[in-house]
Amino acid sequence: MQTRGRVTAVLGPTNTGKTHYAIERMLAHRTGVIGLPLRLLAREVYDRIVKARGPSVVALVTGEERIVPERVQYWVATTEAMPEIGADFVAIDEIQLCADPERGHVFTDRLLNMRGLHETLLLGSDTMRPAIAALIPDVQFQRRERFSTLGWVGSRKLSRMPARSAIVGFSIDDVYAMAELIRRQKGGCAVVMGALSPRTRNAQVAMYQAGEVDYLVATDAIGMGLNLDIRHVAFSATHKFDGRRVRELFPHELGQIAGRAGRHTDAGTFGVTGEAQSLDEGLIDAIENHRFAPIQRLMWRNRALEYGSMDRLVSSLEMAPGHERLSRGREADDVAALKSLRDLPEIRDRVQGGRDVRLLWDVCRVPDFRGISPSEHSALLARIFGFLQEGAIPSDWLARAIERIDRTHGDIDALSKRLAYIRTWTYVAQRSGWVEDENHWRGETRAVEDRLSDALHAALTQRFVDRRTSVLLRRLKQKESLVAEVNDKGEVTVEGEFAGRLEGFRFRPDQTATADEAKMLNRVSYEALRPHFHLRADRFYNAPDTELDFTEQGGLMWGDAAVGKLSRGADALNPGVEVFVDEETGPEIAEKVRRRLQHFIDRKVAALFEPLIAMQKDEALTGLAKGFAFRLVEALGVVPREGVATEVKELDQEARGMLRKHGVRFGQFTIFMPALLKPAPTRLRLVLWSLAEGLEEFPESPPPGLVTIPHIPEVPDGYYTLSGYRPAGERAIRIDMLERLADLLRAQDTRGGFEANADMLSITGMTLEQFAGLMQGLGYAAEKGEREKVKPVEPVLPPAAEGETSDAPMTEEESVLAAETRARWEAEQAEKRRAEAEAAGETAPDEEAPVEMEVFYTFRWAPKPRGNRRPQSEGQGRRGGPRKESRAEGGKPGGRETGKPRGKGGPKKGGKPQGPKTFHSRPEKKADPDSPFAVLAALKDKK
Numbered sequence: 001m002q003t004r005g006r007v008t009a010v011l012g013p014t015n016t017g018k019t020h021y022a023i024e025r026m027l028a029h030r031t032g033v034i035g036l037p038l039r040l041l042a043r044e045v046y047d048r049i050v051k052a053r054g055p056s057v058v059a060l061v062t063g064e065e066r067i068v069p070e071r072v073q074y075w076v077a078t079t080e081a082m083p084e085i086g087a088d089f090v091a092i093d094e095i096q097l098c099a100d101p102e103r104g105h106v107f108t109d110r111l112l113n114m115r116g117l118h119e120t121l122l123l124g125s126d127t128m129r130p131a132i133a134a135l136i137p138d139v140q141f142q143r144r145e146r147f148s149t150l151g152w153v154g155s156r157k158l159s160r161m162p163a164r165s166a167i168v169g170f171s172i173d174d175v176y177a178m179a180e181l182i183r184r185q186k187g188g189c190a191v192v193m194g195a196l197s198p199r200t201r202n203a204q205v206a207m208y209q210a211g212e213v214d215y216l217v218a219t220d221a222i223g224m225g226l227n228l229d230i231r232h233v234a235f236s237a238t239h240k241f242d243g244r245r246v247r248e249l250f251p252h253e254l255g256q257i258a259g260r261a262g263r264h265t266d267a268g269t270f271g272v273t274g275e276a277q278s279l280d281e282g283l284i285d286a287i288e289n290h291r292f293a294p295i296q297r298l299m300w301r302n303r304a305l306e307y308g309s310m311d312r313l314v315s316s317l318e319m320a321p322g323h324e325r326l327s328r329g330r331e332a333d334d335v336a337a338l339k340s341l342r343d344l345p346e347i348r349d350r351v352q353g354g355r356d357v358r359l360l361w362d363v364c365r366v367p368d369f370r371g372i373s374p375s376e377h378s379a380l381l382a383r384i385f386g387f388l389q390e391g392a393i394p395s396d397w398l399a400r401a402i403e404r405i406d407r408t409h410g411d412i413d414a415l416s417k418r419l420a421y422i423r424t425w426t427y428v429a430q431r432s433g434w435v436e437d438e439n440h441w442r443g444e445t446r447a448v449e450d451r452l453s454d455a456l457h458a459a460l461t462q463r464f465v466d467r468r469t470s471v472l473l474r475r476l477k478q479k480e481s482l483v484a485e486v487n488d489k490g491e492v493t494v495e496g497e498f499a500g501r502l503e504g505f506r507f508r509p510d511q512t513a514t515a516d517e518a519k520m521l522n523r524v525s526y527e528a529l530r531p532h533f534h535l536r537a538d539r540f541y542n543a544p545d546t547e548l549d550f551t552e553q554g555g556l557m558w559g560d561a562a563v564g565k566l567s568r569g570a571d572a573l574n575p576g577v578e579v580f581v582d583e584e585t586g587p588e589i590a591e592k593v594r595r596r597l598q599h600f601i602d603r604k605v606a607a608l609f610e611p612l613i614a615m616q617k618d619e620a621l622t623g624l625a626k627g628f629a630f631r632l633v634e635a636l637g638v639v640p641r642e643g644v645a646t647e648v649k650e651l652d653q654e655a656r657g658m659l660r661k662h663g664v665r666f667g668q669f670t671i672f673m674p675a676l677l678k679p680a681p682t683r684l685r686l687v688l689w690s691l692a693e694g695l696e697e698f699p700e701s702p703p704p705g706l707v708t709i710p711h712i713p714e715v716p717d718g719y720y721t722l723s724g725y726r727p728a729g730e731r732a733i734r735i736d737m738l739e740r741l742a743d744l745l746r747a748q749d750t751r752g753g754f755e756a757n758a759d760m761l762s763i764t765g766m767t768l769e770q771f772a773g774l775m776q777g778l779g780y781a782a783e784k785g786e787r788e789k790v791k792p793v794e795p796v797l798p799p800a801a802e803g804e805t806s807d808a809p810m811t812e813e814e815s816v817l818a819a820e821t822r823a824r825w826e827a828e829q830a831e832k833r834r835a836e837a838e839a840a841g842e843t844a845p846d847e848e849a850p851v852e853m854e855v856f857y858t859f860r861w862a863p864k865p866r867g868n869r870r871p872q873s874e875g876q877g878r879r880g881g882p883r884k885e886s887r888a889e890g891g892k893p894g895g896r897e898t899g900k901p902r903g904k905g906g907p908k909k910g911g912k913p914q915g916p917k918t919f920h921s922r923p924e925k926k927a928d929p930d931s932p933f934a935v936l937a938a939l940k941d942k943k
Contacts, residue, residue, distance in 0.1 A: 005115055009095075009122040009132050012144035013290035014259030015268075018123040019227075021144075022091040023048060025121060026074060032089035035079040035110060037097055037224045039065065043198040044227075046076040063367065064426035064449070065198075066442065080106050082114060090116035094224055095124035096252070096295060098131070101330045102243065104299025108326065111135070113303070127252055130294045134325050148262035152284045153271045156234065159185045163214035164231040166222060167273065168257055170240035176412075178236060178273075179217045179464040188213045188465030194221035197419055199453035204460065213465055223257040233261040233270045238277060244330070251283055252292040259290075299329035305361070307354040310342045313361060333377075337364040340378040347382060350389060360385055362431070369423040384428065392436045393428065401425060406448045408455035412463060415456040422449050486532050490561075492525050499525050504561035505533065505540075505581040505593060526584045537589045541596045548600045552700045554687055556597050564597045572636060572692040573605055573613070605688075608681040611673050612637045615662040625655035632664065636685045637676035638721055638735070641669055668742035669726055670735045677724040677736060679704040689722050699723075707765045708733050708774075729777030731770070737763055750861040753783075772857045781862035789852035 010018050023045065026032035036042040039062040046060040046067075053074065060067040061077040075083055079092065080103075092114065098107040111122065112135065122132060122139075132139055158181050161167065167182070167189075169175040175191060182189045190208035192201055208216050209229060216222075216230065220240070235257070239248045262268025270287065272278060279287075286292055302319040306312040317335050320328060338361065341347045351357060363385045368377045387393045402425055405418045426445040428434055435441045485493050490502035500509040507525055540558060549557050556564040556577065567576040577597040581590040606613060615621070616633050628647055632639060641648065648666065651659075656666065663673045676685070683701045690698040699719050702709050708731040711720070717727060725732040733741070741763050748754035756771050764771055772782040 005118045005120055006140065007115070007120045007122070007136055007138070008140045008142060009124075009129070009136075010142045010144060011122075011124060011126040011129055013125070013146045014223075014256060015146050015148060015262055015264070016144035017147070018144060019045070019093060022093065022121050022123055025119065026089045026091060027052060029088035029116075029118060031073050031087040032091070032116070033075040033077065033082055033085065033087045033114075034091040035077055035082040035093065035114070037079060037094040037103075038194065038221065039063070039078050040194070040196075040198050040201050040221070041093075041224060042076050042078050043202070049074055049076060064423050064430065065446070066430045079103075079110055082110060084114070086117055088116055088118045089121075090114050090119075091121040091123060093123045095122045095132075096128050096256075097124075098128070098298040099295045101299065102332065104329050105301035105332070108298045108300050109303055111298070125252060125256070125292070126290070127292050127295045131296070131298055131325050135298075135323070146259070146262075146290065147265050149267045150259060150262060150288055150290075151267065151269050152279070152288060153232070153269045155272050155274060155276070155278055157274045158182060161186070161215065161234060162232055164229060165214070165234060166216040166218055166228070166230045166232070166260065167234045167236060168218055168220060168222070169236045170219060174236055175217050175219060176464075182215050182217065183464045183466055186215055188461075189215035189217050191460050191464060192216060192218040192222060194219055195416065195420065196456070197423075197449055197453040199450055200419075200457045200460070203453075203457040207461070207465070217464075220253070220257055222260050223253070228260065229263050230261050231263070231266065231268055233258050233268070234273050235271075235276050236273045237275070238272070238279070251286050252295075254279075254283070255287045255290060255292060258287050296325070297327040298325060300326035301328065301332070307357040307361070310338070310348075310351060310357055310360065313357055314339060314342065333368055334361075334365045336374065337368075337378055337381055340374065341382060341385070344378075344382060347385070350386070356389070359388055363388065366424065366427055369420045369427070370417075371420065380424075384434075388434060393434060395436050395441075398425065398435065398441065402444065402448060406451070408451055412456065412459045415452055415459055419449065419452045419456060422452060486529060492529065494525060502529065502532075502536075504558060504563040505536065505579070505585060505589065507582060507584075526582075530585070533585045533589055537585075537592045541592050543596075545600055545603060548597075550601065550604070550684070550687065552683065552687060553698045554691060556601070563593060566601065566687065566691055568691045568694065572688045573609060573633070575601060575605075575688060575691055577601060604684065608684050609637065609676065611663045611675050615659075615664070618662065621658055623655070624650055624652075625658050628655070628659065629662075632671065632673070636689060636722060637673045637681075638685075638724065639671050640721055640726070641667065641671055644671060665739075667735070667739040669738055670721075672724075672735055674736060677734075682722075682724055685722050686719070689718070706734070707737050707763075711777075727777065728775075729773040731766075731774055731777070733764065733774060748859075750780075750859075753858040753860045755856055755858060768855065768857060772859075775857075775859050779861065779863055780859045783858045783860070785856055785858065786853045787856060789854040 010021060012018065022034060026034055027049070034045065036045060042060065042062055043065075046058060049058050055067075056069050057071055057073040059069065059072040059075045059077075061075060061081045061083060063078065063081055075085070075087070077083065079097075082092075092107070092110050095107060095111060098104050098111055100107070111132070114120070122128075126143065129141060133141075158167065158178060161182075167178050169178055172193065172195075175193060179189050179191055190204040190213055192204055196204070205228065207213060216228065222228065222230075235254070238254070239246055258270035260268075261270055300321040300323075302316055302321075304316065306316040314335070317338075318328070341360065341364065347360070351360060363381050366381060366384070368374075370377065384393065387397070402422070405421045405425075407418065408415070410418075422445060425441075426449055429438065429441040429445045432438070486502060487493075492499045492502060492507065498510060500507055502508075507522070507529060509522055509525070540563070543558065547559060550566065551557060554566040555562055556566065562580055564577050564579040567578050569575040577594060579590055579593045579597060581593055612633055615629050618629070621629050624647070628644070628651060631644060631647065648671070660666075663675050665672055665674055675681070679701065686699060686701050699715070702723055702725070709725060711727040711730055711732045720727050720732045724735050726735055726738055728738075741760060744757075744760055744763070756768060756775075761768065761771055764774060766774060772784070776782050
């Protein structure tokens with residue numbers, strides 16, 4: 001025990017200015033050393049002294065950081081790293097940690113052996129007075145009183161914590177959970193833990209000190225001298241896991257942490273959260289008046305170590321103290337690591353003398369920053385020891401280890417683990433002679449730690465700070481009017497923070513906002529949006545119809561924004577509209593939007609159903625013709641013939657002629673207006689029909705141009721009719737193509753039987769098997785047979801032609817082109833075979849060649865008792881044979897209503913598909929995958 005110079009114990013509770021006093025006293029001397037319990041606090045004191053004296057005379061020494069200028073005068077270090085030099089002044093902060101089970105022996109060693117040549121200060125709690133007096137003769141005591149009062153306020157929920165509060169947790173999980181809750185309710189908080197790097201901790205504290213957030217969630221690390229502007233400290237628990245077991249916090253520990261409340265002369269308060277048990281009255285009184293039981297025993301470990309062998313070193317470390325005030329603490333991590341390595345055969349073989357034992361002990365003192373497991377830590381130490389015995393840690397091996405850590409992506413836990421890993425290599429790089437290029441690796445590990453620290457700070461801020469809420473709450477407290485803006489994209493910002501988006505005439509607040517925050521954002525945003533709503537309504541009212549459209553679910557769109565939806569009206573051709581306008585905009589804007597949408601849909605119906613509406617308004621139609629026109633209007637221009645067979649029979653030629661002038665075609669299977677079968681009218685017709693029927697899910701129109709689509713029994717036939725198709729077997733065929741097929745069937749002997757020809761297959765775009773199913777669906781019997789193939793064996797068709805046998809539906813143009821291509825190919829192949837036969841002198845086919853058979857179908861009309869009637873034109877007799885006059889309706893050859901020849905009938909070349917636009921917006925309902933319409937809608941994706 002040394003007694004050089006004056007030894008003074010400055011004792012008292014927190015917020016008494018002890019650390020500030022020690023800095024002043026050190027700067028009054030020419031040289032000095034101060035030891036601090038945390039590297040975070042050491043960095044803070046170092047920055048203060050550098051500000052006062054400059055960086056050229058101040059050194060910082062911690063386990064992971066070493067800044068030592070050439071003309072150093074003042075040393076700032078963690079207690080474990082304090083250099084043993086002859087300085088004029090020595091100070092040891094938080095001296096009550098001599099009683100800590102893990103680190104206590106280090107503080108006790110400094111208490112007994114570190115002395116300044118002129119002055120030594122011991123700073124800490126008044127509970128250390130008896131122990132210091134017993135161990136250090138002639139020590140002087142200074143009692144310092146707290147600058148402010150400290151009072152108990154009881155239990156409070158986190159949602160009711162006052163501003164400038166610190167909530168203390170004792171596990172990382174608790175800290176994160178509380179921080180997340182405060183972010184949601186209070187806008188965010190700073191997070192401070194002992195495991196954070198100084199750079200991350202300083203960034204978090206700076207954010208709190210600057211007032212960007214009003215709350216701090218921390219571990220008990222804030223109890224060790226961190227000077228923060230805290231007015232209230234709340235304990236989330238009164239117990240913690242100390243590394244060995246879960247125990248209740250000691251009264252002096254609670255007092256140390258609670259004492260951080262109160263800044264200089266401002267009073268502070270302490271309490272508990274709703275999850276913690278309330279403190280008893282005696283403990284509360286002790287914390288408020290800073291009266292705690294004195295510390296009786298200090299942790300001690302022998303410093304006079306013997307390095308003759310590993311066993312002698314362990315024995316010297318476990319030597320018992322020689323004073324009643326001193327006690328051996330629990331086994332430290334470095335001693336446990338030494339014992340673990342001592343038992344390894346490879347280590348015992350490598351340790352040959354005192355030098356190796358000393359080196360092994362230095363390696364064992366590398367802290368277990370990673371905290372994976374004792375065995376993992378021992379394996380790493382053994383690897384390091386092996387490298388050091390050979391000279392130094394190889395640069396390439398160290399580079400690979402650091403490279404695996406130098407990654408700034410990932411969540412908070414991943415970044416925290418990497419920071420813990422890099423601390424190991426930072427500590428190793430600080431040891432003299434352990435790495436080949438000390439300056440390089442010290443800079444490299446520091447750079448990696450800084451990058452990870454910045455990334456961790458950013459991750460903590462992103463997760464636990466809602467800057468928007470904190471800004472708004474702070475401005476509201478200042479009772480200032482908030483400024484909101486709306487850009488041309490409809491994005492609404494309040495005080496520069498994103499608040500939501502304007503979709504049409506509805507404001508959508510940010511989905512990440514809490515309930516209270518969303519209410520405030522709505523109020524502020526609507527005040528700013530009110531003039532913008534009027535400008536937008538005027539622009540919408542004057543917008544051309546090309547900017548508006550309807551969706552297949554009945555939604556009404558303005559560009560990409562949903563502004564309303566169609567509703568059921570007086571009749572199918574006169575739908576109503578419902579507008580999507582927020583109530584806060586006022587009834588004037590809602591009415592203006594409604595009128596514009598009604599104008600749009602009325603004009604759209606008038607344009608697409610112009611032939612139908614013109615027929616409805618034609619006063620020249622009278623009698624049966626007028627009644628039949630009314631039936632067509634009700635059916636939106638498409639009606640199956642069997643449903644109106646009686647009405648059709650009653651129509652005379654004059655009435656039919658009047659209807660034909662309006663574009664009505666009397667087909668074999670369907671009465672329809674060809675102009676209304678185009679994609680645009682069909683799309684609108686399905687929407688209007690769905691509204692009239694009150695459907696919840698509107699079926700989509702089939703892709704334009706398909707000759708056939710699947711026939712799903714669950715789908716009502718009304719859908720196929722309004723889509724322009726007629727079900728027949730497993731497929732539904734387009735109405736106009738069915739009528740073309742009927743024209744071909746009239747020329748066949750339907751009673752004697754006939755076979756399908758190339759024109760029939762071309763029209764439908766089907767294979768023979770598929771065509772047979774279609775004919776059966778139309779009321780024909782199909783008899784399958786085989787016969788000898790007349791033509792020679794054909795080679796396999798090229799891939800382009802094989803598509804004809806696919807089950808995928810073919811468009812009208814594709815079916816016609818496929819038939820033409822097949823005919824052209826067959827002609828080319830026949831010519832080629834004839835040329836080859838002539839060249840070879842063949843005049844007859846090979847008699848030994850195998851006989852090829854082909855499949856054919858014979859079709860006969862086989863009406864069902866209550867099914868389809870045999871297709872016949874109006875000029876056909878009852879017995880099925882065509883009349884002498886071959887002109888069908890309208891006097892056109894072949895029964896065609898127009899003067900167009902029987903050509904391909906497909907769309908013009910070069911024409912663009914006129915498919916409907918697709919919008920994704922609120923009026924659109926997500927398609928039910930179990931709906932029978934889903935199969936039909938999927939055809940569009942294939943298209």
